[in-house]
Amino acid sequence: MDNRKVLVADDEVHIVNVVAMKLRNNGFDVVTADNGAEAYRLCCEEKPDIIITDYQMPQMTGLELIEKVRSNPDLKHIPIIMLTARGFAIEDEQKERLNVAECLSKPFSPKELLGYVESVLQSSAAK
Amino acid sequence: MIKKYYLFPIAVGLLGLIAVLTIPLGGAYWARTMLCILVAAAAGVIAWYLYIENKTLLAQFESLKNDFKAQREKASQSNRETKDMRLQVQLLKRQKRNTEAIIYSISDAVIVTDASDRLLMANEPAGEIFGFKLEQATLKPIDELVTKNELVKLIKSSRSSRVRHVKHELVFESAETPSTYNCTISCIYDDDNEVCGVVVVLHDITREKEISQMKNDFVSHVSHELKTPLASITAYSEMLVDGEANDEKTRNEFYSIIQNQAQRLNRLIEDILNVSRIESGLIKVNKESVSTALIVRDAVQMIKSYAAEKEITVDAQTAIVFDQVNADKDMISQVVINLLSNAVKYTPNGGKITVNSEVDESEGVARVTITDTGVGIPADEISHVFEKFYRVKANNKCAKGTGLGLNLVKQIVEKVHQGRIFVTSEVGKGSSFGFELPLVSAEKVMAK
Incomplete structure (x- = not known):
């Protein structure tokens, strides 16, 4: 079975690197982007199994990225985890409407993030 | 005692008697006696007549006297009343002038209306907000003067509902930016407890709202x-704890990242504290004679690796001249670093930053200018960029920031060093930020 693919989008290079390393060490394929527009382009090209995105990013915010992904029929099924330093990144209503699986706040534990990625992928596969 | 009005007939009788007795008349004794009786009778009749007449006259006189007294009483009463009224009018005039002075000296807009919703009084700020001239507005219906329907409705409803005080927050849209007012409406009551007017006070809270929003954004x-x-x-x-870094090289890389991020955190906290310290005048300033060119050279060295990450070239032109300024070296270094890191932040990959350090002898200043090929700042926002917590909306997506860096630059240059900051910018082409510091005279430096 192919490795599951994760798209990590964050404009903080150290965050992208640490998340990518944790996931790669645990058998995931990882593609990374440092802005929202690049992340959307990679989504279309790579069709990842799950997206981990920051909220505040140049060119396109995490929220705008999610809106675009959800409005694209080819991508709208992809589960999304939001990882943000903003205390009130999205409202519960938005989270539900945009089908955001988890909204995690920074500082975060890479170990916990890995746990969330696996459980979100499992529940997504079960559907 | 004999009353005065008897004296006259008695006197006439006596005079008659004396005349009869003394006038040398011839004739018989009885004739003289008869004449005496006649004179006495005549005197009696005259006396009686005079007595009666006198009594009537006196009665009339008494009545007239009483009338006169009553009239005089009345006159003095109305005189007193007139005086009282004059005093009251004076008092009322003084009270009116006091009220007007109070209303005119208030910076909030004040409008006073009567029971028919006509303007009784207003001050200049009210005239400015609603665009009416005070001297032409008195007694005009309020809906002709106040163009904000919401406020007119509130005035009328407050008067009819007789509520003593009511507060509202009103937003007045205008051609420029909307203004927010705290509006307090109070009813005026007469002696019968009927509403005879309304007082409206409009307190402009636009700036407070902006500051509150800026504080929220800041947090x-x-x-x-x-x-x-x-x-x-x-x-x-x-x-590291979980052993995810397998080799020494990766571990060292992680240690370095942790160290750099801790320093970044420290710089941010220092920025926040410095702004607060400078504002409160608590910062320790160590001024000495330093060269701006040297400060610029060191700062450029520090920023080069950050610029290289975005493939931005930094070209520094520093004058080899006497450019000593009396400054706190660390603070001015921070100014240059803040301006340089902003230039890197808002310049797209592959851009260029030019740093120019020069001396303007005619102005007696050392000038540092940092020009980038970045995103630029819209004209309507350029005057705000040095405000605390202010962030250019259009550039929010380009880079993160607290909105403190440029404020710190301004405080250090202007407040601590009595220098000057300047900025020019064009959207899509780039920005030019800089500062000037007064030069130290060469003699002074030599003397040291």
Whole structure:
């Protein structure tokens, strides 16, 4: 079975690197982007199994990225985890409407993030 | 005692008697006696007549006297009343002038209306907000003067509902920016407890609202900025603890990231504290004679690796001239670093930053200018960029920041060093930020 693919989008290079390393060490394929527009382009090209995105990013915010992904029929099924330093990144209503699986706040534990990625992928596969 | 009005007839009788007795008349004794009786009778009749007449006259006189007294009483009464009224009018006039002075000296807009919703009084700020001239507005219906329907409705409803005080927040849209007012409407009551007017006070809270919004944005930005390096520190620490870094090279890389992020966190906290210290005048300033060119050269060296990450070239032109300024070296270094890191932040990959340090002898200043090929600042926002917590909306997506860096630059240059800051910018082409500091005379430096 192919490795599951994760798209990590964050404009903080150290965050992208640490998340990518944790996931790669645990058998995931990882593609990374440092802005929202690049992340959307990679989504279309790579069709990842799950997206981990920051909220505040140049060119396109995490929220705008999610809106675009959800409005694209080819991508709208992809589960999304939001990882943000903003205390009130999205409202519960938005989270539900945009089908955001988890909204995690920074500082975060890479170990916990890995746990969330696996459980979100499992529940997504079960559907 | 004999009353005065008897005296006259008695006197006439006596005179008659004396005349009869003394006038040398011839004739018989009885004739003289008869004459005496006649004279006495005549005197009696005259006396009686006079008595009666006198009594009537006296009665009339008494009545007239009483009338006169009553009239005089009345006159003095009305005189007193007139005096009282004059005093009251004076008092009322003084009270009116006091009220007007109070209303005119208030910076809030004040409008006073009567029971028919006509303007009784208003001050200049009210005239300015609603665009009416005070001298032409008195007694005009309020709906002709106040163009904001919402406020007119509130005035009328407050008067009819007789509520003593009512407060509302009103937003007045205008051609420029909307203004927000705290509006207090109070009813005036007469002696019968009927509403005879309404007082409206409009307190402009636009600036307070902006500051509150800026503070909220600041808390949001600062927490984001603090959490970002903290997130790296905790994540890389956990990776090290969990043994995810397999080789020495990776471990060293992680240690270095943790150290850099801790320094970044420290710089941010220092920025926040410095702004606060400078504002409160508590910062320790160590001024000495320093060369601006040297400060610029060191700062450029520090920023080069950050610029290289975005393939931005930094070209520094520093004058080899006497450019000593009396300054706190660390603070001016911070100014240059803040301006340079902003230039890198807002310049797209592959751009260029030019740093120019020169001396303007005619002005007696050392001038540092940092020009980038970045995103630029819209004209309507350029005057705000040095305000605390202010962030250019259009450039929010380009880079993160707290909105403190440029404010710190302004405070250090202007407040601590009595220098001057300047900025020019064009959207899509780039910005030019700089500052000037007064030069120290060469003699002074030599003397030291």
